Amino acid sequence: MFCDCSEKGKRTPYNGLKISSLKNEKHLLGLNNCEEEKRDDNLRPESEHLRNTRYSVFGLGSRAYPNFCAFAHSLDTILHALSAERLLKMGEGDELCGQKESFKIWAQDIFKAACGAFCVGDEMTIRDAVGAFSQTDLTWSPGKFRLTPSEEISPDICEGLSKLHGKSVFSCRLIESKQLQSLESSRQTLLVRLDTQGASELLYTPGDHLAVFPENSPFLVDKILACLHNAPPVDQDVKIEMQSERTTPLGNIKTWEKFPRFPICTLRTALCRYLDITTPPTQSFLKILATQATKASEREALENLANDIKEYQDWRHDKCPNLLEVMEEFSSLMISAALILTQLPLLQQRYYSISSSPSVYPGEIHATVALVKHRTQGGTGPLHEGVGSSWLSRIAPGTIVPCFVRTYVCYFCLKM
Known part of the structure; x- marks a missing residue:
């Protein structure tokens, strides 16, 4: 299986990959979400072709950006040019257009194609296995979901967010949210000061970011x-x-x-x-x-x-x-x-650069936040505000702010 990552600064398993190392593979599955650059420099054709390799590729991307699923298309083309057998036309998942549904359809089709190519299972077994996709499907259909009263105690917000996002979320208290510019300025910027309440998990170093889970209007x-x-x-x-x-x-x-x-x-x-x-x-x-x-x-x-x-x-x-x-x-x-x-999708955390020094402000985290506001329809439509910045601007001192620190990973750092 191939996997790529579009987040800059992350290492990918493609580095140093050679085509000859794939000759013993029987089935290749390509998943990718990088459309900003083509990553075919490490996949140059060599003398050994992939005549006995069968594959299918599914690309993830967003049509909001150029070169939609460019790497996935490049990988699909290279494998085919090297005589690998394409089991199924390349699938595409658009972040703006139901990529989960697209992947589900492709996964069912490639499963059936792979079973046929490798002579695995009979028709009934394959049909039952493919049916498992729909049985575990969480998309909407009438009568499939319901809400019932609960006697269980609901968790506090940080515990609930931790369970929902699968990561540890901690509580800070707002010390101050201060306007740094005059109200007449065309741009508004906040200095947000948070009390970490002594949580060791919220210690930070230069380059780290503060992730804040905001509240909707x-x-x-x-x-x-x-x-x-x-x-x-x-x-x-x-x-x-x-x-x-x-x-x-x-x-x-x-x-x-x-x-x-x-x-x-x-x-x-x-x-x-x-x-x-x-x-x-x-x-x-x-x-x-x-x-x-x-x-x-x-x-x-x-x-x-x-x-x-x-x-x-x-x-x-x-x-x-x-x-x-x-x-x-x-x-x-x-x-x-x-x-x-x-x-509905989940409300995601907002990341802010930390603008304080732990040695100068121990037990605090400061963030400088630009207030986001704009009108749709060319400036004539409704006023839209940034969820995170508008929430931080309206909450009172003492309010709990759910957050965590995202550590900056440096692969090349100069040591003093």
């Missing part, structure tokens, strides 16, 4: 909550359950199981702290929304956006709509709380 959250269909009380602790089906000697049995994505929380907490409600929806999410529109004209418009990449990109670039604006534009939508909680 309460105004935006309240408006969305008011638009949800048949939602439970917004401040009641709930759990998400997913219907699963298993085969027994007595036949297929459907049961409700706890959905592993979320900790126990209220609907308000989920929208405030856990879910991304400001990023424009993907085409795959719009496809789901189309099934919830009660007006035929709006359903058709959503389907067009979900299927026409050019129309979608124009709409996204012009309006850059958040979830509330989508719900207002397509007012016939009957969106359930279960759909929102299971299909």
